[in-house]
């Protein structure tokens with residue numbers, strides 16, 4: 561039995577029904593909000609384990625909802641957006657959404673994203689100066705990184721990058737988020753540099769850089785460290 565409570569925020573009846581039926585079949589508890597105002601009220605009063613948030617709501621802009629929720633809660637938020645609204649999606653991630661689904665999405669996709677998001681909050685609770693993910697180990701206190709118990713030597717920039725990704729494991733981070741965290745700016749040149757550092761980092765940690773195991777690329781959006 562799955563005891564996670566998911567808040568479904570969606571004004572479109574057909575999509576809402578699809579999501580709710582899927583959640584019900586997979587034994588999630590869920591709450592429904594058809595607009596932004598109800599969503600904010602329910603997020604505050606029920607403190608759900610995850611939120612599925614449609615960005616195009618009749619009353620409040622989805623991004624504003626994320627900003628408000630993030631001012632007091634770290635609950636995973638998965639945004640649901642139309643394919644044409646790439647910029648909205650990126651803005652939502654920059655304001656603290658965890659992940660996104662693009663309409664039309666499959667039920668399997670929805671469940672997979674939800675599992676990842678719920679796992680992230682679980683791992684957040686284990687506070688440690690050692691990060692372990694599959695064969696990857698990061699000792700934050702010593703500033704050392706290991707793959708299968710062998711220390712690998714990273715440049716300061718690669719180390720910074722792997723720490724940003726590991727601190728947000730399971731979460732899609734936009735190019736803007738990462739470059740701001742590293743350089744404090746987000747110019748096109750920073751994003752180009754990010755690609756270079758990502759390539760050198762991957763060479764050191766991935767067995768096969770063509771099929772990365774740890775760091776997933778989201779084309780046009782950013783990167784995510786997968787929880788293995």
Ligand code: CA
Nearest residue numbers: 571614616617
């Ligand atoms: Ca909508």
